[in-house]
Amino acid sequence: MLRRLTLGLAAISVAVAVAACNSSTSTNLNIGPNFATSTLYASNTSLNAVAIFSSTTGSLTAPSYQIGGTSTTLNAPQYLDFDSTGNLWVANYNASTGASSILQFQPQATGNVLPYATYIGSSLAVPEPRGLTIERAQNLMAITTLNPASIDPSQLLVYSIAGGSPMLQNAIGGAATLLNIPTGAAFVSGNAVIVANSGDATVATYTLPSPSPTPVATATPVATATPVPSPSPSGSPTASPSPTPSPVETPLNLPPSSAIVGSSTHLGSPRGVAVASNGTIYVADPSAVGIGPAVLVFAANATGNVAPTAIIAGSSTGFIAPSDVKIDAAGNIYVADSGANKVFVFAPGATGNVAPKASLSVGGTVVGIALSP
Numbered sequence: 001m002l003r004r005l006t007l008g009l010a011a012i013s014v015a016v017a018v019a020a021c022n023s024s025t026s027t028n029l030n031i032g033p034n035f036a037t038s039t040l041y042a043s044n045t046s047l048n049a050v051a052i053f054s055s056t057t058g059s060l061t062a063p064s065y066q067i068g069g070t071s072t073t074l075n076a077p078q079y080l081d082f083d084s085t086g087n088l089w090v091a092n093y094n095a096s097t098g099a100s101s102i103l104q105f106q107p108q109a110t111g112n113v114l115p116y117a118t119y120i121g122s123s124l125a126v127p128e129p130r131g132l133t134i135e136r137a138q139n140l141m142a143i144t145t146l147n148p149a150s151i152d153p154s155q156l157l158v159y160s161i162a163g164g165s166p167m168l169q170n171a172i173g174g175a176a177t178l179l180n181i182p183t184g185a186a187f188v189s190g191n192a193v194i195v196a197n198s199g200d201a202t203v204a205t206y207t208l209p210s211p212s213p214t215p216v217a218t219a220t221p222v223a224t225a226t227p228v229p230s231p232s233p234s235g236s237p238t239a240s241p242s243p244t245p246s247p248v249e250t251p252l253n254l255p256p257s258s259a260i261v262g263s264s265t266h267l268g269s270p271r272g273v274a275v276a277s278n279g280t281i282y283v284a285d286p287s288a289v290g291i292g293p294a295v296l297v298f299a300a301n302a303t304g305n306v307a308p309t310a311i312i313a314g315s316s317t318g319f320i321a322p323s324d325v326k327i328d329a330a331g332n333i334y335v336a337d338s339g340a341n342k343v344f345v346f347a348p349g350a351t352g353n354v355a356p357k358a359s360l361s362v363g364g365t366v367v368g369i370a371l372s373p
Helices: none
Strands: 040-044 049-053 058-060 065-068 077-082 088-093 100-105 117-120 128-135 140-146 154-160 167-173 182-189 192-197 202-207 258-260 272-275 281-288 292-298 310-313 322-327 333-337 342-346 358-361 366-371
Touching: 040 077, 049 077, 077 182, 088 128, 100 128, 128 192, 140 182, 154 182, 154 192, 182 272, 182 322, 192 272, 192 281, 281 333, 292 322, 292 333, 333 366, 342 366
Parallel strands: 058 358, 077 128, 077 366, 128 182, 272 322, 322 366
Antiparallel strands: 040 049, 040 366, 049 065, 077 088, 088 100, 100 117, 128 140, 140 154, 154 167, 182 192, 192 202, 202 258, 272 281, 281 292, 281 322, 292 310, 322 333, 333 342, 342 358
């Protein structure tokens, strides 16, 4: 069931304890400074937090700010991204308990703050959400997930978030898709999503079919019993009704429009993927074949059994287990490493066994990263 929570309402109960990881005890909205464009956010899955770095130069031993604490209901956060209005969306999946959710936080929120909205994973048909990416111009959100109860467990789900609550537009899954333990994802354009598949060592692009005139609603309204509301800032949003119920679509067995796959690619277990403004494809792979932990770089529109145009790898990089990658407008390369518990920043065009120009300590296991719009 979808449960939309607003600031001032107590957080929903969850079946697992969420570790407190921020000294703040306020449940009101805490606003950080006016974070600049491309401020780096990193999920800290072991401490149930999102680290925020207002500076990405030099070597930092701790984040500048963070979203964390029991009120946030963060629970093993995975990948994350921002929508067109600056709201932060976070996929949560705790493998130990099976708990999952998609959380939405207001722009520049920090501290032990309630989510603006909470969507229970089962209500969105994402029982094990991993990758999450947003196409801001089209207000689309794509989530990769494993759904063990489905005949096609590896799936790519695309939602419209134009109206606030996610509404399912496309469900993709099946043998023809090549989806196999999908993790990181990125929009290539308004109607195409590229996905890293760690299960079959492919990076595949899916051209989305046109949605039906009325997107499929994914959840039902529920009356949730909550404790007495805490004080909230003036102007806080009020609770809104959820969409009417509708069954989840059968996944579309859609073949990828292109796929990077084969021995020449060196792909071993790709986790994160990013597409630069010029179309260049970057893949974070903790076990690139014949290389080890690496970022593999492919030409725009690469497909088939093609070699990378560049490889960032070697002892100087600091890589242990790269899990995500992002590129900013200047071409700087940000690499999350869940083995090193750091985010490494490389200069534009970096290649080979090169040292990062910055090293940012997250303080726990980092999985996904995002740059604020």
